[in-house]
Amino acid sequence: MNGAESLLRTLVDGGVEVLFTNPGTTEMHMVGALDSVPELRGVLALFEGVATGAADGYARIAGKPAATLLHLGPGLAYGLTNLHNSRRANSPVVSIVGDHATYHNTFDPPLNSDIEALSGWLRGPIRRPENASGAGTDAAATLTAALEAPGQIATMIVPSDVAWSDGGVIGVPVMPRPAPIVTQEVIGRIADIIRSGDPTALVIGGPAVQEAGLSAASRIAAASGVRVLQELYSNRVERGAGLPAFPRLGFYPEQVVAQLDGVRHVIVAGTKAPVAFFAYPGQPSYLVPEGAQTHMLAEVGQDAVAALVQLADLVAGGTAAQVTEPRRPQLPTGPLTLQNWADVVAALLPERAIIIDETISSGTTLADATAGAPRHDVLMQTGGAMGDGLPLAVGAAVAAPDRPVVALEADGCAMYTGTALWTQAREQLNVTTVILNNHSYAILRQEWGHFDNRRGVTTPDTKQLLDLSNPAIDFVRLAEAYGVPASRATTGEEFAEQFSQALAEPGPHLIDATIPAAA
């Protein structure tokens, strides 16, 4: 057995089921080894950022480790941005990067580069087996590291001769330690704060924005009046009828300042204390009000859900969680607008849907519209890097072929990783992509307005660089180019009809929805 086969077998034994890849010459023996390891499904992406974003989406929905296989430093570089989003999502990803043979980089061939420097940017551990016999052991250790709570990107750099040489030995992944428990002392101290009756906010995130954590937070709120807020961007949020729902922290500092106005304590579970997404002149970066104390109930990586449940038992006793009633908006009529498009999605959202939310400036009404829709998951762009949405949809659909995936995608974001549509067609994934097409980087126009610099707003140069209308991108043709059936909607009626049809048919579809940007 060669090193490549021992590596893949080790990953399969450790629970890896899918390898998202865009391979090259140095990965040929890994690709070949797939034939000997049929339990591992190879999914091809035409661009590395699609492979890495898909791995993230897969891990979030499958609850299993994801794996990618990329081509040396330059291939990894194309995939790094969505690995950044993945790092911020704390998704467990084994990032396998092929390299030249162990003896070859000395000669600095054109594709040689410092792969460790790129992988190190992701803050996870890096391994590089020196020979075939070490490939399995390193694969096992890399998988274990990826699964360490809260989950991280662990890299394995595989020289081509390590892959092609015989002498491979299958490794044995060690199951990672469970997430560390929060001490009774900490929970008790925070319970006392809540009992004190001081104005208090509870900020939850990570695993705590799924049912168990949401319910515990709701019981705490119901019993004590604590103000509960969710982090802005999450790995996976459970939402819909029958679940408690809480407002998300705002994008702009002044919004969070208002949300936390008057509190004396901010309790944080499963996420970090609120900080501004971007800095703005004269506005704070750290958003806990001055004079308020921050209390970490559970750090990222600790068992936040167990801590919230125990806290709820202490302060809320038998108080029940308050859940959202089933509620669907009316289907809108007439031209699609920033305000009404989400009503179509909410009115027609099927059971157990997975929503990918990369709506950026067009998503303002989405959360409210879908609050009472059938229970669903929402995956978000956790690291703030554009282009995650279409790949996340690929991975989510691979992880849950029986669930409808609805990718809500801002037009600008769709331009970074459009070839994800080709993988959706190739794998016949059940994804309905809705392009929220305002023909501009509307978020940047909005940001521009947010800076007190009106000079730039009205001048041609600056406007030109935020404008996507010249030429207008034809997303219908783009989807068809990649083998995805597509249509265009400009009214509520058209959007509703096309959305229903897309959900009714198997395989991928795309709807180019014209949504005028906010004035």
Next chain:
Amino acid sequence: MNGAESLLRTLVDGGVEVLFTNPGTTEMHMVGALDSVPELRGVLALFEGVATGAADGYARIAGKPAATLLHLGPGLAYGLTNLHNSRRANSPVVSIVGDHATYHNTFDPPLNSDIEALSGWLRGPIRRPENASGAGTDAAATLTAALEAPGQIATMIVPSDVAWSDGGVIGVPVMPRPAPIVTQEVIGRIADIIRSGDPTALVIGGPAVQEAGLSAASRIAAASGVRVLQELYSNRVERGAGLPAFPRLGFYPEQVVAQLDGVRHVIVAGTKAPVAFFAYPGQPSYLVPEGAQTHMLAEVGQDAVAALVQLADLVAGGTAAQVTEPRRPQLPTGPLTLQNWADVVAALLPERAIIIDETISSGTTLADATAGAPRHDVLMQTGGAMGDGLPLAVGAAVAAPDRPVVALEADGCAMYTGTALWTQAREQLNVTTVILNNHSYAILRQEWGHFDNRRGVTTPDTKQLLDLSNPAIDFVRLAEAYGVPASRATTGEEFAEQFSQALAEPGPHLIDATIPAAA
């Protein structure tokens, strides 16, 4: 004047004319400052890899420094792969990366990352001004560093508060030192080797594959019988009727071994001694024959052209260079094939064309077919990273609006940076893109065959991961989606008609040319 304006003014004073960008919130004040610096043209890309590849193409054709503006670490990450190609081309590029405000990263907001780690991967210097008054000085130093022979990527990380704060001071770029001269002693010693009559090869690259270097090498060959070879991938090659032409080093080790068979000396000018692009079991990495000596006439970064001219004067006296006669192939008829498609390009290539060669496995006959065509430049993928071609075409066309750009692009390569077509349409660039569409990663099938591992060749998994036919990508629709007129050619007649028409009309065009891959 704010820091952003002082930075841009400094670059303009130093000869920077174009800024290729995909900006975000942290770059808003740089974008705004463009309004105050109308001498600097902002060119928008929808993906960072397009911006960086375009900067490379611009620098290669304009012979001027290029500049990019990208959005924090994740934006730079998307752009790194083509910056790798650019590094291998030794193109002078000022890479400006926006970052959070100086005081903001402490709080680790989602987009925070180690930008220095990413920039460091490119091996160039990195500067980060701490306040607005330092932005101009650092911009001047960064531009000077980018222009240092042979040219490199110099990075400037600009915190948003440095950009938006007042107190900017325009910096004064220092003109870089000229390329170091090769000593008379070295040139004389190498002249003696040539005069010895020992079997000798001369390998030229970098600036030496343009007219002056080619002519000097031809004189040396004509007078002494030295075997002249060009490096495999070059920044910019001058070719065509009236110029000397030499074979390029082969892609595979055994090809180079054959090219250098029997030589006792290998003289190298403007490039590195030949090494294998990839390692293969049982094949050498360093390709100078055992028993042959390597002599560096001019290291990369030294004045290789001057050294070759002086060497020619010593060993060739008045011997004239041997130039290629004007010669055009016949236009082929019937189905397009791997062998005949390049004849169409060669038969119809206009004067002063710029060819972008990202043909990979489909380009086998291109060099011979175009050898006697009207004089032209060829830009190649220097770092071996796919996806450089379409962006290089953008930059070349921006640099030389009066010259026809012909981008010859393998279908697989076109999938990494397809949105370059949108920038071509937006800027109405005179680019004719020819997709050499074999519906597969044919190079990888070829590589697979090159490894003695037939098991993988015939099995479905492996074949599937090298196959782009399911679904077939419709490049006509893709181009139209981005506003580029397009057509499909399957015969020589169709290709000739469409190619002529595309060259005759202004603005971008794309031809999807069906080229069956080698069996």
